Amino acid sequence: MAQVSIRKVVKAYEGGVQAVKGIDLEIADHEFVVLVGPSGCGKSTTLRMIAGLEEITSGEIAIGGRVVNDIPPRDRDIAMVFQNYALYPHMSVFDNMAFGLTLRKFAKEEIRRRVENAARILDITPLLDRKPKALSGGQRQRVAMGRAIVRDPKVFLFDEPLSNLDAKLRVQMRTEIKKVHQTVNTTTVYVTHDQVEAMTLADRVVVMNHGVIEQVGPPQELYHRPTTRFVAGFIGSPAMNFIPAQVENGSGALRLNLPNGIVLPVPEERTARYTPVAGKEVLFGIRPEHLTEPKNLDRQNIAVFELTPEVIEPMGMETLVHLWLQGSEVCSRIDPTTPAEPGRPMQVAADLNHMHLIDPQSGRVL
Amino acid sequence: MADGNVVTAPGVPAAVAPPATGALHRIARRQSTLAFLMTLPLLAVIGGLVAYPFFYAVYLSMLNKRMTRFIGIENYTFLLSRETFQSVIWQSVIFAVGAVIAKAMIGFILAHVLHALPAKGQRKWRGMLLVPWVIPPAISTLAWWWLFDPSYSAINWLVAAVGVPPVAWLGEPSWARFSVILVNVWYGAPFFMIMYLAALKSVPDQLYEAAAIDGATGWQKLRHVTVPMMRNIISITVLFSLIVTFANFDIVRILTNGGPQDKTHIFGTYAFQVGIQSGDLPLGASVSLFMFPILAIFAIFVLRGVTRRSKEMAG
Amino acid sequence: MSATTAAPAQAQIYHKAGSIKNERRWAMIGAYIALAVFVVFFMFPPFHMLVTSLKSSAEIADLQGNPWIVRSPTLENYRDLLTQGNYVLHFRNSVIVTLCVVAITMVVSILAAFALARMRFWGSSMLATGVFLTYLVPETLLFIPLFQIIGGLGLYNNLLAMILIYPTLTVPFATWIMIGYFSSIPKELDEAALIDGANHFQMLWKIFIPVALPGILAATIFAFTVSWAQFLYPMAFLVSSENMVLTVGIVSDLIRGDTFQWGKIMAGALMAAAPPLLVYAFLMDYYIAGLTAGATKG
Numbered sequence: 003m004a005q006v007s008i009r010k011v012v013k014a015y016e017g018g019v020q021a022v023k024g025i026d027l028e029i030a031d032h033e034f035v036v037l038v039g040p041s042g043c044g045k046s047t048t049l050r051m052i053a054g055l056e057e058i059t060s061g062e063i064a065i066g067g068r069v070v071n072d073i074p075p076r077d078r079d080i081a082m083v084f085q086n087y088a089l090y091p092h093m094s095v096f097d098n099m100a101f102g103l104t105l106r107k108f109a110k111e112e113i114r115r116r117v118e119n120a121a122r123i124l125d126i127t128p129l130l131d132r133k134p135k136a137l138s139g140g141q142r143q144r145v146a147m148g149r150a151i152v153r154d155p156k157v158f159l160f161d162e163p164l165s166n167l168d169a170k171l172r173v174q175m176r177t178e179i180k181k182v183h184q185t186v187n188t189t190t191v192y193v194t195h196d197q198v199e200a201m202t203l204a205d206r207v208v209v210m211n212h213g214v215i216e217q218v219g220p221p222q223e224l225y226h227r228p229t230t231r232f233v234a235g236f237i238g239s240p241a242m243n244f245i246p247a248q249v250e251n252g253s254g255a256l257r258l259n260l261p262n263g264i265v266l267p268v269p270e271e272r273t274a275r276y277t278p279v280a281g282k283e284v285l286f287g288i289r290p291e292h293l294t295e296p297k298n299l300d301r302q303n304i305a306v307f308e309l310t311p312e313v314i315e316p317m318g319m320e321t322l323v324h325l326w327l328q329g330s331e332v333c334s335r336i337d338p339t340t341p342a343e344p345g346r347p348m349q350v351a352a353d354l355n356h357m358h359l360i361d362p363q364s365g366r367v368l
Numbered sequence: 369m370a371d372g373n374v375v376t377a378p379g380v381p382a383a384v385a386p387p388a389t390g391a392l393h394r395i396a397r398r399q400s401t402l403a404f405l406m407t408l409p410l411l412a413v414i415g416g417l418v419a420y421p422f423f424y425a426v427y428l429s430m431l432n433k434r435m436t437r438f439i440g441i442e443n444y445t446f447l448l449s450r451e452t453f454q455s456v457i458w459q460s461v462i463f464a465v466g467a468v469i470a471k472a473m474i475g476f477i478l479a480h481v482l483h484a485l486p487a488k489g490q491r492k493w494r495g496m497l498l499v500p501w502v503i504p505p506a507i508s509t510l511a512w513w514w515l516f517d518p519s520y521s522a523i524n525w526l527v528a529a530v531g532v533p534p535v536a537w538l539g540e541p542s543w544a545r546f547s548v549i550l551v552n553v554w555y556g557a558p559f560f561m562i563m564y565l566a567a568l569k570s571v572p573d574q575l576y577e578a579a580a581i582d583g584a585t586g587w588q589k590l591r592h593v594t595v596p597m598m599r600n601i602i603s604i605t606v607l608f609s610l611i612v613t614f615a616n617f618d619i620v621r622i623l624t625n626g627g628p629q630d631k632t633h634i635f636g637t638y639a640f641q642v643g644i645q646s647g648d649l650p651l652g653a654s655v656s657l658f659m660f661p662i663l664a665i666f667a668i669f670v671l672r673g674v675t676r677r678s679k680e681m682a683g
Numbered sequence: 684m685s686a687t688t689a690a691p692a693q694a695q696i697y698h699k700a701g702s703i704k705n706e707r708r709w710a711m712i713g714a715y716i717a718l719a720v721f722v723v724f725f726m727f728p729p730f731h732m733l734v735t736s737l738k739s740s741a742e743i744a745d746l747q748g749n750p751w752i753v754r755s756p757t758l759e760n761y762r763d764l765l766t767q768g769n770y771v772l773h774f775r776n777s778v779i780v781t782l783c784v785v786a787i788t789m790v791v792s793i794l795a796a797f798a799l800a801r802m803r804f805w806g807s808s809m810l811a812t813g814v815f816l817t818y819l820v821p822e823t824l825l826f827i828p829l830f831q832i833i834g835g836l837g838l839y840n841n842l843l844a845m846i847l848i849y850p851t852l853t854v855p856f857a858t859w860i861m862i863g864y865f866s867s868i869p870k871e872l873d874e875a876a877l878i879d880g881a882n883h884f885q886m887l888w889k890i891f892i893p894v895a896l897p898g899i900l901a902a903t904i905f906a907f908t909v910s911w912a913q914f915l916y917p918m919a920f921l922v923s924s925e926n927m928v929l930t931v932g933i934v935s936d937l938i939r940g941d942t943f944q945w946g947k948i949m950a951g952a953l954m955a956a957a958p959p960l961l962v963y964a965f966l967m968d969y970y971i972a973g974l975t976a977g978a979t980k981g
Contacts, residue, residue, distance in 0.1 A: 495964075667816075
């Protein structure tokens, strides 16, 4: 059994700086969990505490039911893939992958079997005799993964493994990693700052910010039902639009007053939810794909209003239109065939079925 | 409109290539003559004061004592037949190899110890530990000379305090050999410490982390990560020190002047005694030239290994 | 995890519990012990030098008591050295020789390093290796032929001979240090300067030297230390006391026959060791950078 339990873990440095401020997380056996967040949010620190490369200030971490706080990395039965690969430059690919097994005095045939098996999974068999210097970035990353696979550990730890690769290679390696997980099915904790990687790879995503966990859940849940402003703005690209608004109670039906005199009717099914904040300032959150050119207007809860675009970005499969609304930038995704010009007012349809209201003080999604 | 690479308006002559290459050639030539001129002083120093004297020494070594006639390799055969000189060869090798091994080990240990300290403390300790290297050896050897003085030795006073009889540090041949090596080790170990510390710092931390996760204990990390990564520096430092220690003069000259009974003479001091003090310059030249082939062989072996490993690990 | 399977796993852990902290603590204790031992070993000779220099001849000759402490400290050794005899002269000679040699060394090696590091010309890589090879020809080999050559030039027993010969010891390594530093300056700086209209000397003076200043300082310190500490060449070529430098002067002047004036010798030695120690104390990082230049820059 290889579940990972993180209970009330805190990491503080000398001088009182807290990189991780008390987090709780239960990772199930075979699960692929991604820790994602901006620089300095504590995700790498958390990973390194699981690995034993950082000391746990307080709280406990258990792997496979066993508390590992005081156990050195070599006895935790884990494997790690580093951002800079950390391959031993003086050893061949084969020796790099075999190193952990050699140290533990495995039989030669067993080592050979495991290394060749991993090499096959990762498609690096022809590279076994080369030295790291003679490999490309993508190949080195595969060798690093191979080194982890041969160990057959309880947990795989990935520390931003794709950050050093160019964009195209990154996409390719992402699918490789997913394939490998499907083959070997080991519990995986993966750290990245790229929310696209999080969304595509994870069974569950853990969004971290300033040393705390903002939200945990499957990718779709974080996308459609974020619970904090941070998660709402972090997940999804281009990011969700946040427009300051005021909720007004118009005798039973709620209205949303936006800048520029735009008034949007709040969907009926949400009246009960939003009534408590009537009269208050809120943030209106809506994703760019829910701000489109007017289409399918016969559906419920679609509001149309007029805005003037500032910047048009044709992406090919869609066009991004950046509009300004009294200090807030609004991004909308429209069909590439719809005419749009900077400076010429256009009609925008907001799909209010997918709207979010956020309390500006607490950051909570209402 | 555009015609291949050259866009020309009608009436304007196309392409100005030929004069451009001429100008480039001139610049290149000027640069290389200028560069040559800038290295001329260096060439003069090396050529006039190192290469020329070296060949002159070879020539000298083949002359007789009064430098009136050519005697070929007679000086060398003469030296090799003397027991004193045979001992000198032996003593020089023991001195160099023994001292370098000790210095390398001490330097290695100290480098590791320093590297494990927090940065602030590291500076302080490092500062204190480099002192023997900073003081000119001819000066610090005077202090050792006084410490080893047959009648007043402060070390013997300490040693007597634990009940051991006084040691004739410089008077008894075996102790004298030990003493000169000791002083050389005292002087040279900090150099190894500093070089190895620099090399240790250049090993990426992540390799150690990867090794820790792969299951390596402290000793295994040393064997499989630290030493292989440091092998080049270790080789170069050892080679450099072998050369310098082998060709040592200051320490032996001041401490024992080769004695007692020529038992601590090394090539440098023996050449000085024979060549300058006894006035037989050609013989002295032969003595010092003896060093050269040995040093050259060391250098070739080590450098070959170094360039091979550098190619393996680059990039 | 059932209770029965948890127990053996727990038992296995307990012998490892706290193992990271324990390992680290013992390692630190061992480290500090080793450090203390070596600091004592490295520092006790200079310490004894200091102690002896503060003793009168009477106290030195007195065999009773602890030679490691001073009972009645006196500055008479220092006073005597600075007022009588040739010590001050020797000091002055050392200073003159060292300053000249450092100046010559820096000019020669900066010019050569700049050319070798930045400008491509026939034989440049050969020359760079050649520089390293000069260290295979040590001073203990060169001093004999140089004896003849110096004599032939009429510079025997002349300080000028020192100024002439010392650069053979300092220039190769100083050049090597400078080549390393110059090579690490990005080529784009050259090109920007060329476009801005600078000729090569202007590039050297206005761009390279300021940027490579740490390397220059390191090489200067190296040249200074080597010149100041030189012993064999002065011993071979300087005969009369007025022309001697410190390293040989101390020994020749203060030892008459069988009488060793140890107090004065130690005082003289300490004062002679002072300049390198001071340079080291204030510029330690550059000092070390000079040494390790070969190591880290290949």
